[in-house]
Amino acid sequence: MRPTQAPTIRLSDYQEPAFWVDTVKLSFDLDPTATRVTSKITFRANDTRTDGPHDLKLDGRNLKLITASINGNAIPADSILQDAEGLTIPSDLVPQDGFTWVAEVEINPSANTALEGLYMSNGMYCTQCEAQGFRKITFYPDRPDVMATFDVEIKGDAPVLLSNGNKLAHGMWHDPWPKPAYLFALVAGDLKSYDDTFTTASGRHVDLQIFVRDGDQDKCAYAMDALKRSMKWDEQVYGREYDLDLFMIVAVDDFNMGAMENKGLNIFNSKYVLASPETATDVDFERIEGIIAHEYFHNWTGNRITCRDWFQLCLKEGLTVFRDQTFTGDMRSHGVKRIDDVLQLRGRQFREDAGPLAHPVRPEEYIEINNFYTATVYEKGAEVIGMLKLLVGDENYRKALDLYFDRHDGQACTIEHWIAVFEDATGRDLAQFKRWYSQAGTPTLSVREEFANGRYTLHLSQSTPPTPGQPDKLPLVIPVRVGLLAGDGSEAAPEQLLELTQSEQSFDLGAFDEKPVPSILRGFSAPVILKHDVDNATRAFLFAHDSDPFNKWEAGSAYASDMLVKMALNDGAIDAAYLDAIHAVALDDALDPAFRAFAVGLPSEEEITSAIVALGEKPDPDAIYTARNALSLAMAEKMADDLPNLYTAMQVDGPYSPDAEAAGKRALASTALGLLTKLDGGKTAAKQFDNADNMTLQISALAALIRAGAGETQSAAFYDQWKSDNIVLDKWFAIQASCATPDAGLDIVQKLATHPDFNWKNPNRFRSLIGPFAMNPAAFHRIDGKGYQFLADWLIKLDAINPQTTARMAGLFETWKRYDKKRQTLITGQLRRIADTKNLSKDTSEIVGKILG
Ligand code: ARG
Numbered sequence: 070m071r072p073t074q075a076p077t078i079r080l081s082d083y084q085e086p087a088f089w090v091d092t093v094k095l096s097f098d099l100d101p102t103a104t105r106v107t108s109k110i111t112f113r114a115n116d117t118r119t120d121g122p123h124d125l126k127l128d129g130r131n132l133k134l135i136t137a138s139i140n141g142n143a144i145p146a147d148s149i150l151q152d153a154e155g156l157t158i159p160s161d162l163v164p165q166d167g168f169t170w171v172a173e174v175e176i177n178p179s180a181n182t183a184l185e186g187l188y189m190s191n192g193m194y195c196t197q198c199e200a201q202g203f204r205k206i207t208f209y210p211d212r213p214d215v216m217a218t219f220d221v222e223i224k225g226d227a228p229v230l231l232s233n234g235n236k237l238a239h240g241m242w243h244d245p246w247p248k249p250a251y252l253f254a255l256v257a258g259d260l261k262s263y264d265d266t267f268t269t270a271s272g273r274h275v276d277l278q279i280f281v282r283d284g285d286q287d288k289c290a291y292a293m294d295a296l297k298r299s300m301k302w303d304e305q306v307y308g309r310e311y312d313l314d315l316f317m318i319v320a321v322d323d324f325n326m327g328a329m330e331n332k333g334l335n336i337f338n339s340k341y342v343l344a345s346p347e348t349a350t351d352v353d354f355e356r357i358e359g360i361i362a363h364e365y366f367h368n369w370t371g372n373r374i375t376c377r378d379w380f381q382l383c384l385k386e387g388l389t390v391f392r393d394q395t396f397t398g399d400m401r402s403h404g405v406k407r408i409d410d411v412l413q414l415r416g417r418q419f420r421e422d423a424g425p426l427a428h429p430v431r432p433e434e435y436i437e438i439n440n441f442y443t444a445t446v447y448e449k450g451a452e453v454i455g456m457l458k459l460l461v462g463d464e465n466y467r468k469a470l471d472l473y474f475d476r477h478d479g480q481a482c483t484i485e486h487w488i489a490v491f492e493d494a495t496g497r498d499l500a501q502f503k504r505w506y507s508q509a510g511t512p513t514l515s516v517r518e519e520f521a522n523g524r525y526t527l528h529l530s531q532s533t534p535p536t537p538g539q540p541d542k543l544p545l546v547i548p549v550r551v552g553l554l555a556g557d558g559s560e561a562a563p564e565q566l567l568e569l570t571q572s573e574q575s576f577d578l579g580a581f582d583e584k585p586v587p588s589i590l591r592g593f594s595a596p597v598i599l600k601h602d603v604d605n606a607t608r609a610f611l612f613a614h615d616s617d618p619f620n621k622w623e624a625g626s627a628y629a630s631d632m633l634v635k636m637a638l639n640d641g642a643i644d645a646a647y648l649d650a651i652h653a654v655a656l657d658d659a660l661d662p663a664f665r666a667f668a669v670g671l672p673s674e675e676e677i678t679s680a681i682v683a684l685g686e687k688p689d690p691d692a693i694y695t696a697r698n699a700l701s702l703a704m705a706e707k708m709a710d711d712l713p714n715l716y717t718a719m720q721v722d723g724p725y726s727p728d729a730e731a732a733g734k735r736a737l738a739s740t741a742l743g744l745l746t747k748l749d750g751g752k753t754a755a756k757q758f759d760n761a762d763n764m765t766l767q768i769s770a771l772a773a774l775i776r777a778g779a780g781e782t783q784s785a786a787f788y789d790q791w792k793s794d795n796i797v798l799d800k801w802f803a804i805q806a807s808c809a810t811p812d813a814g815l816d817i818v819q820k821l822a823t824h825p826d827f828n829w830k831n832p833n834r835f836r837s838l839i840g841p842f843a844m845n846p847a848a849f850h851r852i853d854g855k856g857y858q859f860l861a862d863w864l865i866k867l868d869a870i871n872p873q874t875t876a877r878m879a880g881l882f883e884t885w886k887r888y889d890k891k892r893q894t895l896i897t898g899q900l901r902r903i904a905d906t907k908n909l910s911k912d913t914s915e916i917v918g919k920i921l922g
Pocket residue numbers: 199200326328329330363364386439442
């Protein structure tokens with residue numbers, strides 16, 4: 070029914086280009102609707118391609134070709150074969166040993182609503198070229214293995230004209246580092262800068278600039294500080310220095326993703342740069358720190374060493390996520406950061422891996438590469454690096470990374486190169502380990518204990534379920550950190566690292582007088598689902614005594630999950646021992662408040678849902694919502710006498726600071742407030758809202774009230790206060806959609822969707838309403854199917870202007886198979902309606918097609 074199917078691109082088809090590029094000179098004559106771009110590109114023969122003569126094939130989309138020449142000879146229009154994807158010049162017009170190509174094209178940035186290539190946002194020009202946006206700027210071999218130096222000249226009346234590299238003069242830029250086109254960037258507009266400097270370890274002076282709209286300069290200090298800490302950290306931990314005279318960040322309001330690591334000119338979604346105590350929460354500050362670090366770290370892992378092709382995306386993304394996670398852990402707390410990361414991993418990546426969109430960390434085929442900027446490539450990709458580091462040890466990891474930078478600087482690489490540096494640096498054979506890159510699906514790790522004749526043995530087995538296109542799976546190398554606890558809670562033996570490489574393997578852990586209690590998979594040492602039959606008494610014991618913060622938290626969480634699953638399936642009650650355990654941890658002043666906040670927070674509805682699915686049952690979203698509410702009410706009642714004191718003890722005096730310690734206290738205070746609100750009719754929350762002098766306190770009070778079905782006055786006041794600040798207003802939309810009670814949810818979001826401030830063409834605003842609603846299970850999965858229809862309507866509408874964001878949001882439907890027949894039919898009905906939409910983008914069509922299976 071659909072017009073010609075877009076082609077599938079395969080890793081196995083990779084071929085080097087016929088021509089390399091040495092230098093690129095670009096000249097821009099900016100105009101909102103008719104920008105002229107002149108390119109002068111020097112091509113060189115690729116001597117390894119002996120299958121010539123070669124046509125010149127250049128990528129190009131939505132470009133109006135004005136003129137083109139080779140070595141100064143104009144190419145007659147009838148010799149140029151142009152289609153929607155690019156152009157071809159026949160080989161007889163192409164000097165095979167190399168040549169200079171000059172072309173002029175015209176583009177229309179104002180009409181570019183897909184936000185890919187050169188587009189306008191709030192009157193400023195900006196670009197997004199990863200993965201394949203450069204071809205919307207000019208004709209080019211738009212592939213990451215083609216690396217060239219760029220000179221850029223920008224003509225336009227904007228006071229600020231930026232591009233990559235070092236600044237030669239106003240609007241004139243030279244980037245000495247060869248780079249692929251996806252790292253190109255241009256920004257032009259009436260921007261103000263917030264400036265600082267950094268001196269590298271070897272003494273290079275670097276100017277740092279964050280460009281924002283006038284008036285936002287006072288919201289840049291935190292991002293700048295995070296940048297300087299990132300630069301220092303990369304020197305100290307990885308021995309990597311910055312390599313240009315200038316490092317710039319630009320904040321942009323219309324952006325499809327978080328941020329982009331363009332060489333020397335990072336472009337950010339403004340919500341990941343701008344922060345003040347009044348407008349940003351503790352979580353926002355931490356996110357900003359992490360994303361600033363992530364993009365900066367790409368300068369070495371991504372830019373200096375890039376990817377040969379887009380199948381290798383995890384080479385830069387998995388590694389860079391691993392690096393930013395470690396950085397955040399170093400800045401804050403590794404234990405708490407690990408819990409946070411695993412919650413994200415399970416909530417997004419395990420969900421993806423268990424459904425129709427499952428794919429390997431290194432995919433082998435795609436239709437639209439933008440659909441593969443996924444939790445699997447990023448987060449599971451980072452887990453794979455973490456396992457590798459654990460297996461080879463810290464020192465060997467650093468040795469391997471030094472070798473990687475040494476050997477591959479300036480190159481476009483593959484996972485094979487990456488694995489080889491570890492093999493060469495350590496002498497270890499990683500052939501089996503490499504399966505983590507090619508096998509999709511979350512492995513299950515099953516554990517059986519044996520204590521016989523005074524010896525304690527762990528029997529481990531693994532299996533990975535079939536995923537689309539991969540029916541059979543081979544055993545992986547799974548690093549399992551194991552601690553053993555004695556009856557008094559002390560460590561009965563030093564922690565061990567077991568390496569499970571077979572389907573089944575037994576590990577004799579030594580002689581003991583009494584059976585120890587195992588703490589398995591400490592620090593979540595591998596991204597697996599642990600199956601171990603433990604009773605709740607053992608969980609309570611580990612929750613009280615485990616010295617590993619992750620497993621301590623995990624024990625409490627598994628306990629709660631077990632109880633909530635049974636309650637939701639109608640055959641469970643609240644266990645008094647759980648309430649005792651949680652009460653004790655909540656009040657244990659020896660524990661970090663940030664940790665306690667996680668420990669007291671119950672598993673999300675999404676987590677309970679997947680636990681129910683793992684038992685082979687159908688989840689009932691209302692029953693899950695009800696069970697979770699009942700348990701938190703019981704917790705509130707159990708702790709009733711202590712909650713006011715805990716809440717008071719966690720108040721932070723003095724001016725707001727986003728540091729980890731203060732943020733941890735506020736997190737625990739906010740958890741306490743949520744429970745208190747169930748008891749005091751919202752009195753404390755209303756007071757907190759009125760007195761709040763920072764966004765963390767203001768929004769947590771509002772959330773507590775909305776969850777309790779109240780907060781109308783506060784919500785109106787919040788809107789009045791913040792209606793002219795888009796980043797804060799996004800929070801106002803989001804909190805109403807995510808905290809809405811199941812019955813009211815749809816009405817609320819339908820009404821919000823007609824609000825004059827619901828500017829749906831802005832990706833942040835669209836996501837802030839539609840995303841949280843679809844992630845609010847009881848509201849979204851209404852049995853009348855109207856939640857599904859609401860999402861589908863909006864996806865169809867957005868696809869016509871912004872395929873990338875639409876396709877990403879279409880993934881919200883990926884879990885349909887978990888539900889009962891009635892809901893399945895309703896969801897697939899909506900998916901088919903989307904699939905049948907006229908002119909549906911290939912982005913959305915690929916995702917919806919895969920979800921339908
Ligand atoms: N490389 C960017 C980052 O992770 C993200 C680019 C996303 N691009 C896309 N087409 N989705 O830092």
